[in-house]
Amino acid sequence: MTATTSTHTPPASLHTPVIGWFEQHARDLPWRRPEAGAWGVMVSEFMLQQTPVSRVLPVYEQWVARWPRPADLAADAPGEAVRAWGRLGYPRRALRLHGAAQAITERHGGDVPSGHNQLLALPGIGEYTAAAVASFAYGQRHAVLDTNVRRVFARAAAGIQYPPNATTAAERKLARALLPEEDERAARWAAATMELGALVCTAKNEDCSKCPISGQCAWLLAGKPAHQGPPRRGQTYAGTDRQVRGRLLAVLRETVAPVGQSALDAVWDEPVQRARALDGLVADGLVEPLADGQYRLPLT
DNA sequence: CAATCGTGGCC
């Protein structure tokens, strides 16, 4: 067997330019500052799930000021988390973050756990977020596969414009193979590839002239062929239950006092869909029905 | 595995 070590040696030819670019161009985001701590990192990761940085920034500042430790959030009502979530979208994330804070308080002495499996066991934390917190907050070596990193790898390594709709085993394998050996450098690499995807190797209007690895990008070298596979599923919104749920919850966020049926009926004229949406919010624990027929954000 | 789950800005 030919003893080429290259197969098992992480490509420093990629690491060095990408990490170097990151050191020059990384945004100064509050959750990247040392004072953010693991809790700040975790709060930011929940908020950043499917929501742009620009919209997260002000809400993040309010959250960590109001609830500086997991126990502070755990001691407050889940409805307060939903209210403070504001218009970030996907409000179940607020509920799950509150639940995660409770679990951290009860099971981990109030400190965000550092183990990948411990993180995975918390509500609202999946494969990506567990790896992100372990990597960014604790400097561990994990493959951090978010939409940005997946796109960068799809282009640079696979030579295609967009990654598959769902993360594949091949992507995980590739991400692990590309991981630098040393923990801190691996964590740096994770943040750097993510930032590269967010700022340069974007979904649309990518700027290859600013890319530190354009000379090694399989997609660019192939002439940037257009996306082939199945169309990436667009998300309709107007007229859906999601829109109705959003309107209902917006009413409930405005006031601490319980809200009557009539105030909720005013947000949507179709009664069947309106009732279904409200039932869904109650089932999700986002809304609490009271005995007198009124509704409010959950106190417990 | 595919559907569901918010919201707003941009080209």
Place this chain on the structure above:
DNA sequence: TGGCCAAGATT
């Protein structure tokens, strides 16, 4: 104008 996209998780 409207489809597309944004640091996913859950069922």
